[in-house]
Amino acid sequence: GDSVTQMEGPVTLSEEAFLTINCTYTATGYPSLFWYVQYPGEGLQLLLKATKADDKGSNKGFEATYRKETTSFHLEKGSVQVSDSAVYFCALRFYGQNFVFGPGTRLSVLP
């Protein structure tokens, strides 16, 4: 079945460091791809998405590009802040079907 794999956490960075969180998927076909973020004590919220190959999703300084050749959707940010500390979930969804989430990657940003 369809699945999403993410790099294991926790990821610990200093403020202003560059962030990459890897995400790869296994699926037959080309799903839409998503990154959701869960801040401490809050519900998951959509961070960004891309619906077709080569699309780039971006929001709040985060970016991810849909790479069908490598079946990847890596999350990047050029300069992280303490407020970015959260758990990040990569997910996929085919039209008419439900979301499949990865296991999440915890990010801790130190001042």
Next chain:
Amino acid sequence: DTGVSQDPRHKITKRGQNVTFRCDPISEHNRLYWYRQTLGQGPEFLTYFQNEAQLEKSRLLSDRFSAERPKGSFSTLEIQRTEQGDSAMYLCASSPSPDTQYFGPGTRLTVL
């Protein structure tokens, strides 16, 4: 606050007891989802409503689980005869469209 709310936030119960959770979605959203999340894992789909109709239910969902959404507004998820393996975070999400979901804070269930 106009987000998704869930009640209770925490529930501790003994094995064999029944529990019920409530989700209040964002009022204009007609889609409502329930997920289960265990430690170190992402949300796992349980069931989905469009308005009051339950359109999909995960094959992983035991017969001990039942969900309702009367009148297409709030929803309840009931677990009968709880087992220790039911311990998890139960998440509700509402959605105005298939690609965008707004999650509640979750109900953490501990079965002793």
